[in-house]
Amino acid sequence: MIADGVAAHALTDISFTLREGEVLGVVGESGCGKTTLMLSLLRLLPSSGRITSGEVLFMGRDLLSLSEAEMAEVRWKNIAMIFQGAMNALNPVHTIGRQIGEAIIRHNYVQDKKLVDNRVAELLEMVGINPDRRRQYPHQYSGGMRQRAMIAMALACNPQIVIADEPTTALDVMIQAQILELLATLQEKLGLAVLFVTHDLGVVAEMCDSVLVMYGGVTAEYADVDTIFNAPQHPYTQELLRAFPDLSRPTGKLVSIPGYPPRLTALPPGCRFAPRCPHVMERCHQERPPLHTPSPTHLASCHLLET
Amino acid sequence: MRYFRIVLRKLAWAVFTVVFVICLNFFLFRVLPGDPARAGIRDPRLTRQAIEAIQVRFGLDKPVINCVESLNPFTPGDCLINPLQTQFFIYVSNLLRGELGISYHSNRPVATILREQLWNTILLIGVAQVLAIVLGMTLGIAAAWKARTPIDYLALLGSLMAWSLPTFWLGIILLFWGSTSLGLPTAGKSTPGANYATLWQQWADLGRHLILPTLTYTIVFLGEYMLIMRSAVLDVLSEDYILTAKAKGLSTFQILKDHALQNAMLPMVTIIALNLGFTVAGAIQIESVFSWPGLGKAIFDAVGRRDYPVLQGAFLLIAVAVILANLIADLFYSYLDPRVQTE
């Protein structure tokens, strides 16, 4: 019975396209609305969240105008999701096999019980888990295996799109690499479109076709991966790249961006990056910059681009 | 194997607790003032010789335990006596033979009295608890699912109200309402002297007698279960795996059934078992209002008459039942939560 709090515009003016087989990286510091964006796509925002405007077009249909039942059909069958922190995303009291099978049964991917079991085994094998372990519980898996199981689960119904929400956080470096490689292999093999949420630019450079850089709930910059890495237009992207250790330039100094990203409940009136921007101007504090298009496939929101 | 070890450890703990309760039970009732032989009886016909005879009969002439003659007033005694000749030993050895002493009031073996009453109480508590748990859980799930909606507020307020009602007070009000407007019986568990043509009639008669006490009971306990379930489900519903389930396209009902319920049951199981003790306190009030011939009524009568052997027996029985229930709950818990079995 808590009375309404203050509505915070977690996301504003976000727009991107994901083509078949494309890997789109979504980058930004923690708290910039990446996960909220992913959940919004599947309409999974918690009770305190609401989508106020916009559309999510999937194969010509606006997902936001679907009924809850129609939406449930789309989930997992067309768009599946790999959550960050597989430990919490898996139900501790059910076996891995059951949790994967559940999705298969739900979307009638295969009918027969026996076939479901086979499919589960096949999926686990595909991600490199001994299929016999499908009768075990999440707590009996190691962290990396849980993440593999999550991936297997996401692929259960052969979705067109997989949303991978920081799939490697909380894993140690060796395992991270394995998981990423597995993802890359499967993406290629199955021709998946992947929305890849991360704050690791190295991963982005390696895996993604295009990149969406988010800051404070808005699009900072959106372009193909080469443009982002070679000709970033937004000061935030530039700063991010400077803060990213480039192994090819071992002498380069590591720079961290001063300050913290804004709290969504206390957003600055003008450009959201203004308080931390090295190129900040007077108008940045008053006026929200519109999205500029330096080139047809390149979007960036910064007053500097005006002219 | 690990699981077996867990079970064994829990079992050992339960046994230890039972032993502790037996000792406490013995000494607690020896600390009481006055002459137990005259408890509740102020009968002019009782002579001093008769009192002594009663004391011999109940074994009260012997020292409490080695070194202690009596506890109230505290008198030290001979330490070198044969321990077999102490009240404590007699009590324990009787207990091992399933004897709980003889009621001061009715002169019958306490074990027999309790055995008769126990089943009636189990029937009443059983039916009412199942109803309260099922309804409470259902309401709790509904309220948690529909959190912050009128359904939630209504269920919450109703449950808090139910929880706030003094049990006996609700009982007497329902008794008058039920007997006046529904013509339901006001006492007992069957119509005495009735000849039932069919077994069905007998069950119907029992059912009619059960309605009011069960209703009272259910209302009083419903609220608590609802509150606990609501809170447990709310906790579960904010877990990530619920989000996973939802992302998988499962319907709300499926999510509640397959993912929320079992996890939310975990705290419920513990509470239900621990609640057994309070359940008996409720039984005392309800059974005495509705003259239901159960354990609670026996305790109520025994309290009024200071019939300590019956109280002592009931105390032990309830304590052991609660310990047992907790043991079962622990084991059931590990069945519900695979993490306990294997980690």
Add this chain to the structure above:
Amino acid sequence: MSAVITSKAPPPATGFLGFWHTFRRNKMAVVGLFMLVMAILTALFAPQLAPYDPKAITRVTIEDIYARPSAAHWLGKDDAGRDVLSSFIYGSRVSLIVGFFASMISIFIGGVIGIVAGFYGGRVENLLMRFTDVMLVIPDLPLTVVIVALTKPSLFNIIFVIGIVGWTGTARLVRSQTLAVKERKFVLRARAIGAGNLHIIRYHILPLVLPLLVVNTVLIISLAILNESTLSFLGLSDPTTLSWGQMLNFAFTRGAMSAGAWWVLVTPGLGIVWLVLGCTLLGQGLEQVLNPRLEAHHLAAGPGMVARRLGD
């Protein structure tokens, strides 16, 4: 695309003002507090509010006994021919006193055991928690009967009895909270700079356990009030103290319902419900304020999920 997240606002302010700000948004807690304050005011101003003095000596006739409600006696009269409303108003005092002091005892015992067990850990914790577990399974009532039989029935003893059987839940709760708090950085830091145990408990643990304790106190008060009425019903309470439980007890043993005098039974009963409900609402509300978890509810009602303004 745009989405909003409603968050608890303003940002978690500390101190009483911040707490009050959140608190007053919680209808449940506010209603509960109101009910409790009403009861406390009634108790405080009983002499001003009560139309008659329940202890006053008046000549009673048979007609006075269980007299129906009238203009002079709004809630009728009881089995001794006294004004029910006045007894009811004065009775709130005893019920509140019992509830308050008994819960203080429970909270004190439970709090000390919980903090000591949680803070010191090891063998101390094991011993204390095993003891708590044992006490938790021992039925309260026989214990109460024995204690009441050992002591004279009086207000003080009733408070004592209710207090010492009701601490087990608190002990468990406080222990787990202490365990959680103990690992916080500033506690570890305090320990690192060599602060004594008592100092740490007093200045670092207690302030963090206290909110939980307050919630628990409010809930235990309601339990104590209910327990007092149960003891009265069992004839184990002191008949010379005028509490709502005693009023009920007299209504029962002196056949109020048979005489058709429902007002004698219903009035104190509703009083207990009022007070207990007030405490429970307050407790539940406080808990919600201190431990909000609705924010992340994944199944919350549908309509808010997609709410687009017209014309978007």
Add this chain to the structure above:
Amino acid sequence: MKLKQYLALCLLIFLLVACGGRDSGDGGVVLNVGWAGSPDTLNLGVAVLTEAYTIAELVYESMYQLNLDGTYTLEVADTVLLSDDGLVYTYKIRNGITFHDGEPLTARDVAFSYRLYQEQEGYPFLSIYTYYFDTIEAPDDSTLVLTLTEPIPNIESQLLFLYILPEHIWSEVDPVEYENTEMIGSGPFKMKEYRQNQFVHLEAVKNHHLQSPKIDGVIFRTYDNQDALVQALRTGQVDMITEMPNTAVATLRNDSNIEVVVGPPLAPSVTDIIFNQVLPENCPPDDGVCTGHPALLDRTVRLALSHATDKQQIIDVVLLGLGAPGLTLIPDSLGVFYNDSLVDYAYDPALANRLLDEAGYLDTNGDGVREMPDGSRPLTLRMNWPSDSTSAPRMAELLNSMWGAVGVRTELQALDPDALTAICCPSFDFDVILWGWGSDPDPGFLLSVMLTDEIPTGNSETGYSNPAYDALYRQQAVELDKNKRIELIWEMQRIVFEDVVYIIPYYAQETQAYRVDRFTGWRTDGDKVALEDPSSLLVIEPVK
């Protein structure tokens, strides 16, 4: 979980149960009696509660039966012969009496029973009735010769509760442990089914040697809760109730289907206000603590308190007027033994104040409480009562204000009955106690309570000691002439009344009620009220 199925099931059960008809009482015409008690045990050797005796009165027979007017008639015997020295009673047992199991009842059974009651040490409460028994002989099947150690005037009341047990059953069992649930007797009703604390189902004996009931059976149902009991009568679940709260009388009288009967009880009982007046020299050497307030040793104080006690007010509040002001420990329900010539001390607070003033108990420090004449201590009295009493707290409140009005303060404290026994007697560690007695139809025992000899035994609650009274007691105990004995007993009552040994606030009346639409023929014309007595149960018949 399939919620709908659960709900449907619950609803189904409820409907089925609610629609299920009431009992199909096929056992003939059965009277349903409601009461708040239940026999503690059916083994009368160890039974305490009156309920056990009520059932025994219907199932068993004894040598005499007590009529509602207080007279006795022979029951199993035709005639009795008393020897001139008043020591030897020769009873001729009727022929053709059989126990419920078909075995004949003979003088041997009578002798067996009397010997059992006399010799069995595990029968603590009955030995008082066999106190004067010397020998018990049954020379043949129809003759019983009872020899006493000294002549007594009240043999009838001594034999009244010594029910005759079948030797062929009781000689086979342990007479203390035996639960006697079969209850084979020779009375007009026999045991059909017994559930302790639930009900007692008795069946009529159709060819009884004295009188057969007109009904086919009677069921006594236990209601733990008095309100439920009254409600059961109102809704017709029972046909008669043997007790009820006095507060229900007015409401039940308004019910045209219900008749309320009020009168003196069959089993006499008395409520007393006990003053601790034991003298230091009489303090029991072993158990005595004797901490009574010294003022209570002064008759003037006790008399003043008596004048300060508004008995009518107590009767109105506690009994709703259904009682009579009491005089002494011998209640009006003892009939001829009750001395109704005594005139009660009037309620007169002014007189009480004057008495205390004149005796020097003055409030010297102006705190509203009087002090002893030597100023040593205030007149503050401890007042205790058993915590299981429902009326005592109300009475205590009233006394507190009444006595307070004459400058005597009381400190009220309910006590657990055990704790009360512990401070009462023979330790005399109290000032005032509110308690009471139940009595036989003979005043002998109640009179003995005030004897000097009873101070160390714990029977004397006041510690009262008066040689003149003691002498009269010994005299009446052997006075065989009934009228002379009554005279002596009246004189004893006058003495204790004038000495103000107790204040007797009231003699309570019995309140019972029955439904007029079920059975007719209830004996309500007698001196006493006892609808559950054979006198009613043998003659009632169903309303046509």
